[in-house]
Amino acid sequence: MARSKSNPSDPYAVITARIVHLLEQGTVPWRKPWQSVAPQNLISRHAYRGINPFILSCSGFGSPFWLTFKQAKQLGGHVRIGETASPVVFWKVFPKEVETEDGEKETVNLPVLRRWSVFNVEQCEGIPSERIPDLTPKPFKPVEKAERIVKDMPQAPAIKHGATGAWYEPRADLVRMPDPGHFDPAECYYSTLFHELTHSSGHGSRLSRPTLKQMARFGSPDYSQEELVAEMGAAFLCGESGLEPAVIENQAAYISGWLNRLKGDPRLVVIAAAQAQKSADFILNRQPQQSH
Numbered sequence: 001m002a003r004s005k006s007n008p009s010d011p012y013a014v015i016t017a018r019i020v021h022l023l024e025q026g027t028v029p030w031r032k033p034w035q036s037v038a039p040q041n042l043i044s045r046h047a048y049r050g051i052n053p054f055i056l057s058c059s060g061f062g063s064p065f066w067l068t069f070k071q072a073k074q075l076g077g078h079v080r081i082g083e084t085a086s087p088v089v090f091w092k093v094f095p096k097e098v099e100t101e102d103g104e105k106e107t108v109n110l111p112v113l114r115r116w117s118v119f120n121v122e123q124c125e126g127i128p129s130e131r132i133p134d135l136t137p138k139p140f141k142p143v144e145k146a147e148r149i150v151k152d153m154p155q156a157p158a159i160k161h162g163a164t165g166a167w168y169e170p171r172a173d174l175v176r177m178p179d180p181g182h183f184d185p186a187e188c189y190y191s192t193l194f195h196e197l198t199h200s201s202g203h204g205s206r207l208s209r210p211t212l213k214q215m216a217r218f219g220s221p222d223y224s225q226e227e228l229v230a231e232m233g234a235a236f237l238c239g240e241s242g243l244e245p246a247v248i249e250n251q252a253a254y255i256s257g258w259l260n261r262l263k264g265d266p267r268l269v270v271i272a273a274a275q276a277q278k279s280a281d282f283i284l285n286r287q288p289q290q291s292h
Contacts, residue, residue: 037064037135039164042121043071052088059086060176061120062162065132068118077126085117137181146190146241150197153283157200159193166192168199170212175200187243191234194283198233199226201279209275225272232269232276237283 038047039056042065048056056066066086072079096110121132150159157168163176175196183189202209211226238244281287 037133037164039064039066041065041071041118042067042132043075048088050089052090055088056086056118056120057164058167059120060160060163061122062164062179063121063132063135064164065121066118067121067124067127068116072119072124072127075127075131077124077128079119079124083119083123085119087115088118089113089115137179138184140180140183140186140189142180143186143190143241143243146194146237146243149237149241149284150190150193152285153197154285155206157197157203166196168196170199170203173200173203173205187238190241190243191238194234194237195230197283198230198237198276198279201233201282202226202229207278207282209279211275225268228268228272229275229279232273233279233283236276236280240280240284 039053040047047053048066056064066088067075069079069085090113091111092114093109093111095107097105097107100106121127150156157173157175159175159177161177161179163178166175166177168175175193177189177193177196180186180189183192199212201207202212209226209229211222211229235244
């Protein structure tokens with residue numbers, strides 16, 4: 001593929017060219033830029049598996065520790081009145097005697113799906129503090145230029161910290177983020193926040209971007225294209241903040257992963273970049289001609 005030409009006076013074009021160049025060279029494996037503990041039972045400390053981590057991580061609680069109603073009482077506490085439980089599922093194997101084709105009897109293990117209801121420790125009261133591991137975030141030093149971009153975004157969505165992951169909720173127009181101190185290095189906090197804010201720019205009250213509005217299923221072309229736009233927008237905003245050198249390789253790796261779902265055509269980065277530039281301009285509250 002011919003390398004994209006970039007206008008040295010256009011920061012968006014420069015960053016697009018750098019990402020395409022990294023894609024041509026191969027990229028480092030993508031890693032989650034925040035440190036978090038997997039959802040787990042507080043007493044057994046066993047991590048939940050299968051679909052359960054996804055269910056519990058999307059609950060909006062900052063703590064990864066969960067308990068049944070009975071376990072909360074065992075620890076001397078209780079679930080607050082009015083709290084709603086979250087479901088977890090697991091397979092339990094039961095022996096069953098069946099008849100074979102030869103008319104013989106044999107015992108087989110029959111898996112049966114079971115469900116439990118659990119509560120986050122944040123939904124409980126009276127649990128001794130020494131029974132809950134201390135996951136206090138590290139001290140965080142804000143980056144002034146990045147903070148100003150977030151603060152000055154017009155029609156900005158609400159941003160709520162304390163989650164175990166990062167995502168944008170279009171229906172609530174809400175960005176959920178882990179606490180800043182969970183990111184290492186700190187630059188990755190802004191890269192992640194800029195990614196979610198770029199998603200939010202596609203909301204119907206802002207740019208009304210089709211790939212966001214349609215709520216496409218995971219892995220579909222529209223979903224993959226929206227992820228490309230969000231990460232390109234994050235790259236542009238990191239460039240505006242002076243953070244681009246610290247995060248560009250991880251951003252390129254993430255983009256590469258979504259390109260693989262779109263038949264691996266790096267030219268799609270340029271297409272996504274056009275939408276991402278429009279999003280970055282919106283977040284920066286500038287007219288398109290001001291980008292050049």
